Amino acid sequence: MSDRKRARIDIGTPGAEQTAAAAGGRSEAAQKAAIGEPTTNVFDGGKPFSDRYYEILATRKELPVWQFRDQFKKMLRDNQICVLVGETGSGKTTQIPQYCAEVCHEDGIQGMVSCTQPRRVAAMSVAQRVAQEMDVKFGEQVGYTIRFEDFTSKNTLLKYMTDGMLLREAMNDPLLERYSVIILDEAHERTLSTDVLMGLIKEIAASRADLKIVVMSATLDAEKFQSYFNDCPLLTVPGRTFPVEIFYTPEPQPDYFEAALRTAMQIHRYEPEGDILLFLTGEEEIEEACRTLRNEAQNYDCGELLCVPLYSTLPPNMQQRIFDPAPPARNGKPGRKIVVSTNIAETSITIDGIVYVIDPGFAKQKVFNPRVRVESLLVSPISKASAQQRAGRAGRTRPGKAFRLYTEKAFKKQLQDTTHPEMLRSNLGSVVLQLKKLGIDDLVNFDFMDPPVPETLMRALEMLNYLGALDDDGNLTSVGEMMSELPLDPELAKMLIASPEHKCSNEILSIVAMLSVPNCFIRPNDQRNEADSAKAQFVHEESDHITLLNVYHAFVANNMDQKFCYNNYLNFRSLKSADSVRQQLLRIFKRLGLELNSTPFEDRRYYDNIKRAILSGFFMQVAHKERSGGYLTVKDNQIVSIHPSSSINHRPQWTIYHEFVLTTKNWIRTVTAVKPEWLLDASPDYFDLTNFPQCEAKIEIERLIQRRARHNKR
């Protein structure tokens, strides 16, 4: 009999000695035993529970979800798939996975319980908490797995992980056989990975009767999840938050920014004490709002107002300021903290003590145009679900108020119920490659919860075909197999795999890593010149990609020193993470059996080889300078300009670009000058003139082909 099965006896059936001890009424454990609760930890070799366990257990029992423990366990036993809806504060994320582990133990089921999270921090912090609750060593029986970090052991029975990580695992373990229960948490967020996982897991469930699936979500989409998963049972657990009173504006607001600041000042001047959370759309807006509010607060006879900005690119020590206490009262008027934040405060970061929420009703959202394959950010109205989530932020510690800067009618009639899932707003290149690797051949009929428009899928398939990842029948090629192993966009993956042929894989590894992390150049508004001259040291005048390579080399040559970064206006965090990414890519690169090589620096082909390697992944992102002097993207004929941050010091005839950014204008960012004949070498298929729209670029390529033909004849 396995240890697990033997240990099962302990649950709920205390042994004779324990019952005898209870009669003495001394220790806490003994008292527990007397009322039929276990006193030893079946998950830790039958060790007695610590005192701390009982302390935490008391708080666990106060969670709303505790009342549903037996009901949930029964539902799990009786069904393969179930949906659990739990509002904020229900305790579902920490408790449900434990209940699953209990069921596995009690029923002698082998295999791990996995609980997925959209974000790394959540996976880590929840795992730590649950290890404490279960009174086991963190990283042993309970652990977590995220990119770059696997904090689990061979004894792990409950594992928190990012949803992207589970998807990676599925590529090598298509039926996810090491798991007996998979819990998809925060499913309502509908991230790309969650959506792919849902489709995949639904398929796996059909062929693995022993696999249990729990989908956990906030309220709004419950029935949709239920019907998607074959009308499975649903358990609803109430949350534990304080009531939030909602106020709408009587009239639509022409300028949400101005209305937001006005509302903030009114709350500060006339409402009882309590901190404010104001949602705006981006860094610039947020910094401006903070400046204005600081000034305003001095013009009135009111308490002190502490204005704290919050957005993801803010350095962590600045982000910490959101937890500073509000200033004390002044002349009997309350001091107050106002946090001015992007959407990051809607899901990722929770601030306690917020009593007032101001919701102008907008957020920057990703939109995708499949015709020109461009993703861009657009300020757009939020959904009802988002508005509800934002309002909820006011009721975490006591009853609060939410001020919506739009009319009730607009809320009811104009806001969509939920935010469009990311799947419908993204370039699906990576998703398609992943699904192919997972053995899903018929993508058009794949059971997506919200199927993407066919054109988006077609563009992704076409792109992967040009990259050589899929053959003409849509099957994964050996190049495609390798590409799918790399945690990169397909273009970057292709460029890396092709780099050994161009004798520069060492350099391309560095460039790809640098392209995969946030922008490393810092340019403070009041030190632009200093920052620009610091950057000038690294500039390669024909290529932003090579400029990035120079930065990485300098970083390494200076022992990855933080001071070096500070002195040179470089983002240390970003460069550190580029180095981690590079190490990870290098490991995979070697595993794939690819050759690590470099062209000698003295060789005149050193830079050309690098540019050709970049082109092998990015030949679909080329811009051509027209006779008018402006740039047009090749084949799509979009008017674009080279981004002012570019280190290119001339205007090359042909250039590849890494990103197309749509803001005030169509920009191409991170560019490298190339020679037109390299285009033909990189992909004769893509530059086949029979399906090329008429334009100057076509005429030049035509001439080039004729010249080559003549040359070959001679």
Next chain:
DNA sequence: GAGCACTGC
């Protein structure tokens, strides 16, 4: 001569 919603492998 301008900008970086947020995640994740």
